Amino acid sequence: MLSRGCGFNPCSICGAGARNGKLGGRLLLQPSQPVELRSTAEADRHYIDRPRVNLMLVVMKAHATEEQVRAVCQKIEALGYRAHSMPGATRTAIGITGNKGEVEHGTLEEMPGVQEVIQVSKPYKLVSRDVKEDNTVITFPGTNAAIGGPGLAIVAGPCAIENRDQAFTVAERVCRAGAQFFRGGAYKPRTSPYSFQGLGEEALRIMAEIRQQFGMKIITEAIDHESLDLVEEYADVIQIGARNMQNFSLLKRAGRARKPVLLKRGMSATLEEFLMAAEYILSEGNYNVALCERGVRTFADHTRNTLDLSVVPAVQRLSHLPILVDPSHGTGKRNKVTPLSRAAVAVGADGLMVEVHHQPDQALSDGPQSLFPDQFDELMTQVRQIAAVVGRTVPAIGVREPVAAGE
Ligand code: PEP
Numbered sequence: 001m002l003s004r005g006c007g008f009n010p011c012s013i014c015g016a017g018a019r020n021g022k023l024g025g026r027l028l029l030q031p032s033q034p035v036e037l038r039s040t041a042e043a044d045r046h047y048i049d050r051p052r053v054n055l056m057l058v059v060m061k062a063h064a065t066e067e068q069v070r071a072v073c074q075k076i077e078a079l080g081y082r083a084h085s086m087p088g089a090t091r092t093a094i095g096i097t098g099n100k101g102e103v104e105h106g107t108l109e110e111m112p113g114v115q116e117v118i119q120v121s122k123p124y125k126l127v128s129r130d131v132k133e134d135n136t137v138i139t140f141p142g143t144n145a146a147i148g149g150p151g152l153a154i155v156a157g158p159c160a161i162e163n164r165d166q167a168f169t170v171a172e173r174v175c176r177a178g179a180q181f182f183r184g185g186a187y188k189p190r191t192s193p194y195s196f197q198g199l200g201e202e203a204l205r206i207m208a209e210i211r212q213q214f215g216m217k218i219i220t221e222a223i224d225h226e227s228l229d230l231v232e233e234y235a236d237v238i239q240i241g242a243r244n245m246q247n248f249s250l251l252k253r254a255g256r257a258r259k260p261v262l263l264k265r266g267m268s269a270t271l272e273e274f275l276m277a278a279e280y281i282l283s284e285g286n287y288n289v290a291l292c293e294r295g296v297r298t299f300a301d302h303t304r305n306t307l308d309l310s311v312v313p314a315v316q317r318l319s320h321l322p323i324l325v326d327p328s329h330g331t332g333k334r335n336k337v338t339p340l341s342r343a344a345v346a347v348g349a350d351g352l353m354v355e356v357h358h359q360p361d362q363a364l365s366d367g368p369q370s371l372f373p374d375q376f377d378e379l380m381t382q383v384r385q386i387a388a389v390v391g392r393t394v395p396a397i398g399v400r401e402p403v404a405a406g407e
């Protein structure tokens with residue numbers, strides 16, 4: 001449970017939650033002492049904005065009717081809060097969000113069908129298993145593709161859409177190898193303003209044609225509000241990239257989108273920051289969110305990033321959201337993508353995002369980490385074997401043969 005004090009429990013700075021004023025053998029500061037916060041990880045953590053009192057959850061009885069659930073939601077909204085109904089296998093939970101503080105005790109407890117009203121002890125709630133025990137499965141009607149079910153979601157394609165021929169050549173190969181999702185950047189968040197920035201809407205149109213021809217679902221990144229409007233129109237899944245994981249206004253906009261969102265982990269984000277970023281999206285009403293581990297910055301310099309596979313079971317323990325792994329950005333090196341893909345599936349990831357290019361040496365971005373199509377074929381063969389060991393499958397999307405234009 002959350003404690004008094006700054007909300008970080010136990011907190012080494014204000015002392016809340018520590019016994020006898022001591023924490024880990026160190027004497028804590030007295031409240032009257034000036035507190036100098038240095039730029040240490042600990043001090044940074046102190047600044048994490050942890051909501052304390054307005055974390056509430058209505059747990060409905062197992063046999064509560066839909067009308068009773070609706071009545072509770074209406075009551076919550078009438079009180080000026082937002083209700084998030086989360087049906088589960090045995091019962092429905094309703095998350096309450098809003099900035100007004102705690103709902104007065106007794107207001108909801110007495111309503112028909114309500115089992116109990118509880119405080120959620122974690123700073124995130126809608127993404128938490130406390131609110132929804134069952135895994136979230138994002139489905140795509142009319143296909144076998146899903147993110148979070150027993151089948152693995154395989155996302156593959158070039159880093160960026162460079163032209164129509166390049167995109168179609170790669171799409172044909174990754175589709176044939178079994179990817180259900182095609183990726184390709186239309187808007188590229190590049191470190192240098194002089195690097196290729198993406199083809200913008202033209203790339204979105206090319207990807208829409210690829211969906212039409214191959215049946216794969218399209219995932220592409222939005223980097224700001226303007227591009228999100230267009231990505232929402234053309235794509236099947238909106239990607240929010242590592243560099244925007246804490247762009248809170250973009251996260252809120254994604255939360256109002258009618259398409260699922262793939263949220264990549266920031267390159268220095270803790271697990272809690274990652275989940276809080278997802279919470280922003282859910283809190284606006286979009287519950288179709290998948291996470292993606294893509295490596296974090298460490299002292300290791302043999303890879304572009306350090307792929308943190310341990311975050312997969314850590315996320316799955318705390319959250320119902322699916323999590324994919326991107327070994328391409330996670331390692332930055334082609335020769336490490338397949339081994340890390342095997343490991344990701346073995347550790348329980350719900351899918352992979354892999355960069356593939358038919359001419360990586362000429363790629364306009366991320367060539368060194370892009371697999372040749374033949375290597376992607378081999379990756380899929382190996383991933384299928386590992387998937388079987390951990391009780392997962394790699395479902396076909398349902399459309400295999402190219403569909404003639406206009407059909
Ligand atoms: C990408 O997937 O194209 C990308 C830019 O990844 P990240 O945001 O993880 O760097």
Ligand code: MN
Pocket residue numbers: 159160329355365366
């Ligand atoms: Mn890339």
